[in-house]
Amino acid sequence: MAGAKGDTVLNRAVALRIAACGIMGLGAALLIAALLLSTYTKGQISKIPLDIDATLVSDGTGTAFDPASLNGERFVVDEDVPLVLQQQLSVESPANAEVVTLQVGSTLRRTDQQQDTGLLLAMVDTVTLDRSTAEAVSSESNPGGAVQRPRALEDETPPTNIALPHEGLTYRFPFDTEKKTYPFFDPIAQETFDANYSGEEDVNGLTAYKFTQNVGMDSDGKLVEPVRYASLYDDDADSQVSARAALWGLEGDPEEMITMTRYYAAQRTFWVDPVSGTIVKQTDRGFHYYAREALEPEVTFVDYSVTSTEETVESQVAAAFDERDRVSLWGRVLPITFTALGLVALIGGALLGSFSLRAESMLLDPGLDDTGNRFFGGRGDEGEPVPGAEAKTEKLPAQRPSDLPPDRPV
Structure with missing residues (x-):
C-alpha cells in the first residue's frame, strides 16, 4: 500500500517536471515572438x-x-x-x-x-x-x-x-x-x-x-x-x-x-x-x-x-x-506584453522544475534529502537532536559528610 502511494507521488513529481519544461518552453516562445514583433x-x-x-x-x-x-x-x-x-x-x-x-x-x-x-x-x-x-x-x-x-x-x-x-x-x-x-x-x-x-x-x-x-x-x-x-x-x-x-x-x-x-x-x-x-x-x-x-x-x-x-x-x-x-x-504593446509574460513563464517554470526535482529525489532516496523527509525541514522537537544533545557528560561524585575536613562544620 505504501509502495503504491509512493509511486503515485513519484508520478506526480514527474508530471510537475514535464509541466515545468512546458512552461519554460512557452516562456522562450513568447520572448522569441516579442523579438520578431519588434523587428x-x-x-x-x-x-x-x-x-x-x-x-x-x-x-x-x-x-x-x-x-x-x-x-x-x-x-x-x-x-x-x-x-x-x-x-x-x-x-x-x-x-x-x-x-x-x-x-x-x-x-x-x-x-x-x-x-x-x-x-x-x-x-x-x-x-x-x-x-x-x-x-x-x-x-x-x-x-x-x-x-x-x-x-x-x-x-x-x-x-x-x-x-x-x-x-x-x-x-x-x-x-x-x-x-x-x-x-x-x-x-x-x-x-x-x-x-x-x-x-x-x-x-x-x-x-x-x-x-x-x-x-x-x-x-x-x-x-x-x-x-x-x-x-x-x-x-x-x-x-x-x-x-x-x-x-x-x-x-x-x-x-x-x-x-x-x-x-x-x-x-x-x-x-x-x-x-x-x-x-x-x-x-x-x-x-x-x-x-x-x-x-x-x-x-x-x-x-x-x-x-x-x-x-x-x-x-x-x-x-x-x-x-x-x-x-x-x-510594434510596442504586444512585444512588451509578450516579454513580460515570457519572463514570468521562465521564472515560474524554473521554480516548478526545482520543486519537482527535490520531490523526485527524496522519493527515490530519502537519504539524499537533509530536511528530515520534509520539503521545508522539521520543526521543534520533531527534528533530529542537535549534536549537543548527544554529547556524553561526566558525573561528579557526591561528597559524603565523612569526607569533609574535621574543622569544617557539617
Whole structure:
C-alpha cells in the first residue's frame, strides 16, 4: 500500500517536471515572438494601407477666369470668388504586399457657378508607390504613373491614360517621417520639387511635422522660375492660346492675333503625422496665368489659396491615429506584453522544475534529502537532536559528610 502511494507521488513529481519544461518552453516562445514583433513584424505593419478611400476637400477664395466669357468680346477675370479644391483618393491595381497604386481625381471649382460651368481644373492622376518608402516605383509593365487624357463632357468613350513616370513622394510621406527635405512630385508641373521641413505644430491634438514646397516661387510668393504648363492635349490647346488682342484686353489693333503661353507656379504647406506619413492638413496656393514673358503675367486664369476644411482635417487625423494604434499594438504593446509574460513563464517554470526535482529525489532516496523527509525541514522537537544533545557528560561524585575536613562544620 505504501509502495503504491509512493509511486503515485513519484508520478506526480514527474508530471510537475514535464509541466515545468512546458512552461519554460512557452516562456522562450513568447520572448522569441516579442523579438520578431519588434523587428520583422513591425516592418511589415508599417506600410501604406491597401484600403485607402478618402475625399479631401479644401476651400478658400481667389481670382478666377469666367469660362462664360469665352464667347464674349473680352476674357473676364473675377476677383474674390469662392473656390473648392477636391481630391478623391482610391486604390487601384497593382496593389500587393510591396506596392500600392493610388488613383487621385482632383478638381478645382468656382462654387458661385452651377455644375460644370464653374470647373476650372480637373485631373486624374495615377501613381504606384512603394508601401514602405512611399516613393514612386516603375516596372516594365507599370511606368510608375499616368494621367488621364482630358475628354469633353459629352464624350462617352472610355478614358485613356498618358504615361507619366513619377519620382519621389506623391500624396503621402513615409512611415517614421524624418525632419529633413523630401522630393515631392507635382503632377501639374510633372516635376519633383523639394518639400522642406519647417517645424512642428499641433493639429487637433496630433503633433505634426510641417513641410513647405515652392514651385516656381520663392518663400515670399514671388515668381522666380514658373513652369510652362504641361498640356494633356495632343495639340497643346490649353498651354498656348492665340486670340485677338481685344479678347486679351490688350491695347493696339483689336484684331491682331496674340499668342500667349500658360505658366504655372505654386506654394504648398503639408502637416504630416510623423508616425504614419499621413498628410493631415494642407494649404495650396496655385497660380495659372497667360503671358508672353514668363515673369510678366498678363491674364490670370486662376490664382487661388485654399486650406483643408475642418471635416477633412478631422478625418485625416483620425486615420493617422488609427495607423498609430496599429503600429503601436504590433510594434510596442504586444512585444512588451509578450516579454513580460515570457519572463514570468521562465521564472515560474524554473521554480516548478526545482520543486519537482527535490520531490523526485527524496522519493527515490530519502537519504539524499537533509530536511528530515520534509520539503521545508522539521520543526521543534520533531527534528533530529542537535549534536549537543548527544554529547556524553561526566558525573561528579557526591561528597559524603565523612569526607569533609574535621574543622569544617557539617
